[in-house]
Amino acid sequence: MTDDTTLDRRRFVQATTAAGATLLLAGCSGGGGDGGDGSDGSDGSDGSDGSDGSDGSDGSDGGDTEYLGEEPDYGGWFDGANNYEQTVDATGQDEVTVEVGAGDGLSFGPAAVAVSTGTTVVWEWTGNGGGHNVSAESGDFESETVTEEGHTFEYTFEETGTQEYVCTPHEAVGMKGAVVVQ
Template sequence: MTDDTTLDRRRFVQATTAAGATLLLAGCSGGGGDGGDGSDGSDGGDSSDGSDGSDGGSGGDGGDTQYLAEEPDYGGWFDGANNYEQTVDATGQDEVTVDVGAGDGLAFGPAAVAVSPGTTVVWEWTGQGGGHNVAAESGDFESETVQEEGHTFEYTFEEPGTYEYVCTPHSSVGMKGAVVVQ
């Protein structure tokens, strides 16, 4: 019975976190400028998968979250990760924004994003969850650890591949992300 209660609490926390992140990001997404294609926050109805809110930053080039038709094999990278359900398809965009401190403050939003070569990913701090950084497992990039809202770090992805990254201070609690360049 304890396992069922724990599982129910986890589902409640995940659903509540996703709903809060969706509301937070819906309020923030209006500043992107290009907004246009139905950016009405309507992606909150994608069943109860907890990935809503990971939309946080497809760069202001539309509000409806689109996912890759075929999910990449991350080889278990996202086991135990916060806020990961599917990979957001942001291919064809010049710049993509990922929130640092999304959801309950201990997630990236979106956790996984697909981009085209030459795309710049901008990680933007929400100010939630304490001090965060963005550190590639490969060592290709690493930001400083910052807590303040609005801080940004960017990296331009030139080569195809999968780039896994973490928030070093919160990696043990599942604050992981990935950028797939295709």
């Protein structure tokens, strides 16, 4: 019986390890050679290097991030999402940058940002986390899936409201974002 028990335990460990690896790597096409990117934090992949959407407008990185006074009701959109803390207030700026592949490589940085009508949001790829895209739940915009660092995609928000978006390959692991247009 000891042999059967050991064999069952091995099968269980193998199955759960495979399931976990599949979940973590879901959609990471072309990411095989990038496994170490961002793990040492040297590229600022912790999301605190200006990825708060302020684009340096406050003259510093991360520590002086301004948040909205009253947090929008996202209706559960950010339940289980990566990197969501609060909505960054970037109203009054002409252009705002959001990192794609921030933090652990499977986040948007910031996850939620408030902008004024007419603001262009530029999503910039960090090169971490494999292949990412930016896809609005409304269907208003969608980028191609890209792995390379420095790639950008932009969209100008002309109407008030909340635009929720995802990285389609990593939606299942919580790679979600939102732009609140005021």
